[in-house]
Amino acid sequence: MNEPNSSEKYVIELQNISRQFGTQEVLRDISFGVRRGETLVIIGESGCGKSVTMKLIMNLLQPSQGDIQWSGRSISDRSTRELHRDRLRIGYLFQGAALFDSLSVYENVAFGLKQNTKLKKAEIDQIVVERLREVGLSDSISQKKPAQLSGGMKKRVGLARALAMTPEVMLYDEPTTGLDPVMTDVINELILQTRASRPVTSIVVTHDMSTVKKVADRIIMLYPLTRLKPDESQIVFEGTAEEAFQSSSPRVHQFVYGEAGDRIREMAEAA
Amino acid sequence: MSSVPTPYPRDTIIHGLGRGVINTICLMGDLFLFGWEMVGWMITRLPPRSNLWLCMYHIGIQSIPVILITGGFIGMVLAVQSYDQFKLMHMENQIGAVISISLVEELGPVLAAIMLAGRVGTSMSAELGTMRVTEQIDALRALGADPVHYLVVPRFLSCCLLIPLLTVIADAVGILGGWFFSTQVLGVDSFYYWHYSKNFVFAYDVLGGIFKSFFFGAAISLISCHRGFHCGAGAEGVGKAATEAFVYSFIVIMFLDFMLGVTIVNFYHFMQSVYPGVIR
Numbered sequence: 298m299n300e301p302n303s304s305e306k307y308v309i310e311l312q313n314i315s316r317q318f319g320t321q322e323v324l325r326d327i328s329f330g331v332r333r334g335e336t337l338v339i340i341g342e343s344g345c346g347k348s349v350t351m352k353l354i355m356n357l358l359q360p361s362q363g364d365i366q367w368s369g370r371s372i373s374d375r376s377t378r379e380l381h382r383d384r385l386r387i388g389y390l391f392q393g394a395a396l397f398d399s400l401s402v403y404e405n406v407a408f409g410l411k412q413n414t415k416l417k418k419a420e421i422d423q424i425v426v427e428r429l430r431e432v433g434l435s436d437s438i439s440q441k442k443p444a445q446l447s448g449g450m451k452k453r454v455g456l457a458r459a460l461a462m463t464p465e466v467m468l469y470d471e472p473t474t475g476l477d478p479v480m481t482d483v484i485n486e487l488i489l490q491t492r493a494s495r496p497v498t499s500i501v502v503t504h505d506m507s508t509v510k511k512v513a514d515r516i517i518m519l520y521p522l523t524r525l526k527p528d529e530s531q532i533v534f535e536g537t538a539e540e541a542f543q544s545s546s547p548r549v550h551q552f553v554y555g556e557a558g559d560r561i562r563e564m565a566e567a568a
Numbered sequence: 569m570s571s572v573p574t575p576y577p578r579d580t581i582i583h584g585l586g587r588g589v590i591n592t593i594c595l596m597g598d599l600f601l602f603g604w605e606m607v608g609w610m611i612t613r614l615p616p617r618s619n620l621w622l623c624m625y626h627i628g629i630q631s632i633p634v635i636l637i638t639g640g641f642i643g644m645v646l647a648v649q650s651y652d653q654f655k656l657m658h659m660e661n662q663i664g665a666v667i668s669i670s671l672v673e674e675l676g677p678v679l680a681a682i683m684l685a686g687r688v689g690t691s692m693s694a695e696l697g698t699m700r701v702t703e704q705i706d707a708l709r710a711l712g713a714d715p716v717h718y719l720v721v722p723r724f725l726s727c728c729l730l731i732p733l734l735t736v737i738a739d740a741v742g743i744l745g746g747w748f749f750s751t752q753v754l755g756v757d758s759f760y761y762w763h764y765s766k767n768f769v770f771a772y773d774v775l776g777g778i779f780k781s782f783f784f785g786a787a788i789s790l791i792s793c794h795r796g797f798h799c800g801a802g803a804e805g806v807g808k809a810a811t812e813a814f815v816y817s818f819i820v821i822m823f824l825d826f827m828l829g830v831t832i833v834n835f836y837h838f839m840q841s842v843y844p845g846v847i848r
Contacts, residue, residue: 357706385712395707398699409711458711 307366308333308466308498309354314363316349322522323349326363327531329517331466336492336499338509340541340552341519346531347502348392350519351470354500355389356380385413387466388459392474394451396443402429402454403439409462428457431494432487449480456487467491469501473508485511506553513538518549524563602716602794606724609717615725623722627688628730632737638683639738642675643667643745651754660754664761665768667746672769676739677777678825681784684731685817689792692723693813696796697806705797715797724789731785732778739777772847776832783828787820 307330316324323346331337339347352358353365356372365372367383375383396405406425410416416424426436432453443451452472459467469488473481485508492499492512501512509516518534518541525531534541534549541553551558614620646667654660696719699705708715743765750756792813799809839847 352706355706355710357709381712384710387710389707389710391703391707391710393702395703397704397707398702408713413712462711 306369307331308368309500310366310369311350311354312364312366314350314353314360314365316346316353316358317361324353324360324519325522325531327519328363329532329535331498331500333498334492334496336488336501336512336514338501338503338513338516338538339519340502340504340506340509340516342504342521342552344523345519345521347519348470351389351468351500351502355387355468356384385409385462386464387468388462388464390452390455390459390467390469390472392470394443394455396446396451396454396458398443401440401442402434402446403436405443405454406439406458406461408458413462424461425457428461429454431460431490432457433483449476449483452476452480452484453487456484456491460491463495464497466498466500469499469503471503471505472501473503473505478507481505481507482511484508488512504552506555509541509553510538516541518552520548598798599790599794602720602797603790605716606720606790606793609714609721610725613717615717615722619718620722620725623726624730626691627684627723627726628734631684631687631730631734634683634687635680635734635738636741638679639671639676639741640745642679642738643671643742643747644749646670646675646742647746647749647754651750651756660756661760662764663750663754663756664743664747665764667750668743668765668769669773671742671746672739672774672777674777674825674829676742677735677781677784678821680735680738681731681781681788681821682818684727684734684785685788685792685814685821688727689788689813689817690810692789692792693796693799694806694810696793697799697809700797700799701801701806720789720793720797723793724786727785727789728782729785731788732781735778735781739774772836779832780825780828783824784821787824788817791816791820 310330312328314324314327315322327346327350329337339350341347349358353360356365367387372380396402397408400408403425406428407421410421410424414421425439429436429439434450434453434457438446438450443454446454456472467488472484472488476484488499488501488508489512491497499512501508503509514537516534516536516538517532519531520529520533522531534544534546536544541549544550544553547558550556647663650663650666651660654663654666696705699719705715705719708718747758747761750761751758795809795813795816799805836847
């Protein structure tokens with residue numbers, strides 16, 4: 298995303314984004330931006346549209362309304378070729394790692410390089426080994442298939458694959474979901490390490506508050522539309538992790554401290 | 569949830585019928601656009617050779633056993649079913665002709681295509697459906713690969729090239745199966761079996777069958793990949809995609825068989841009237 302205008306305020310900016318799937322509205326009129334080098338964490342309950350937001354940012358989904366800008370320029374103004382080129386500057390760690398089952402670890406990490414560069418095999422081999430080491434994996438696993446890896450290893454291979462293309466923006470979609478506390482902290486450390494070792498802007502979607510505390514520069518909290526009034530904003534909180542933990546808003550307080558409250562009764566009534 | 573209107577406020581038989589028609593038209597339009605995108609990729613950039621070889625191996629080589637079994641049994645069943653009728657007319661020695669002509673013109677291509685829709689088509693839709701559900705298709709896009717180019721084009725090319733070849737194998741094995749049962753069990757003279765087979769089956773019949781199987785291959789791959797790409801969530805979605813891939817492929821194979829059968833016969837009559845004896 299090396300656009301001519303380098304003084305843009307946001308690397309990624311969403312303006313009045315709405316997204317519907319059939320008749321179900323998931324996102325309504327949300328706007329936010331991410332500054333260069335910043336780590337923005339998006340929190341919220343399951344089903345509030347966090348992952349959809351990430352896919353909209355990556356242009357894997359298109360918004361029903363609104364505009365998304367990469368480096369101050371709208372995605373919709375880009376040609377297919379420009380979109381393809383600029384998307385490669387965003388790395389995406391998928392929720393379940395999304396490793397290609399039929400390919401080995403090596404082939405997974407090398408995939409983007411083989412598809413989009415003219416690097417020689419020796420150069421690709423070197424990058425793959427470096428990226429695997431960076432995420433704490435030895436090249437001895439490079440010939441294994443994803444089915445032979447543990448959940449934590451899959452996430453780390455997914456991270457190595459995303460980093461192989463040297464992205465300027467990293468999107469982490471629930472990077473610690475399903476991992477034990479130790480592996481959760483390993484992934485959190487890797488997110489910090491990635492940011493420290495290169496000038497990367499990060500967006501992390503999570504509902505794990507240990508990740509929030511550890512990696513967030515700024516937080517926004519999305520709330521499910523089903524539980525909002527039509528005139529209420531879907532972004533119910535924006536601030537730092539400390540502010541979130543001290544928030545007097547019942548919605549924010551309930552989420553960050555993981556309190557069920559009246560939720561069981563509400564769900565039963567909704568059902 | 570916002571104030572989105574209820575989609576179908578009335579639900580009568582007429583409304584249901586209307587929805588069915590609209591959904592079918594939408595599905596056909598979507599399938600056409602999917603095919604168009606795939607053709608676009610085939611013209612501009614072929615898939616990596618390694619990817620193509622892998623698909624050819626899965627679709628072609630691994631289907632040979634099932635094609636051998638299917639072809640062999642079709643030939644033997646034809647022999648069993650035809651023998652009594654032919655014997656009533658004292659024409660049992662001509663059984664080779666009916667077995668061969670039925671196989672190369674109709675049963676070989678259609679039954680091979682149906683078997684392959686079951687073996688290859690459902691496997692492709694389940695594989696692609698699983699890739700969709702586990703976000704692997706999104707990951708391809710994120711890594712700069714087009715999923716239609718990377719996943720669909722090699723499968724389409726493999727089916728178009730190899731299903732006609734598998735049909736030839738099914739035809740040959742069917743004729744051999746018919747020969748084996750006719751001569752070894754029913755007592756038909758081997759010389760007459762081959763004599764009548766040779767005299768009644770022409771190159772046009774064989775090529776007509778192969779021509780049809782090319783379209784069957786294209787339909788199976790396109791429909792199966794489309795269903796995989798549009799698979800619903802979870803294991804249920806993948807299962808439904810695989811079932812739909814087979815059912816839709818089956819219907820389209822039957823429809824194409826009829827349309828192509830009519831076209832091939834009419835083309836034969838037309839050529840015979842304009843250039844008598846050129847096509848045999």
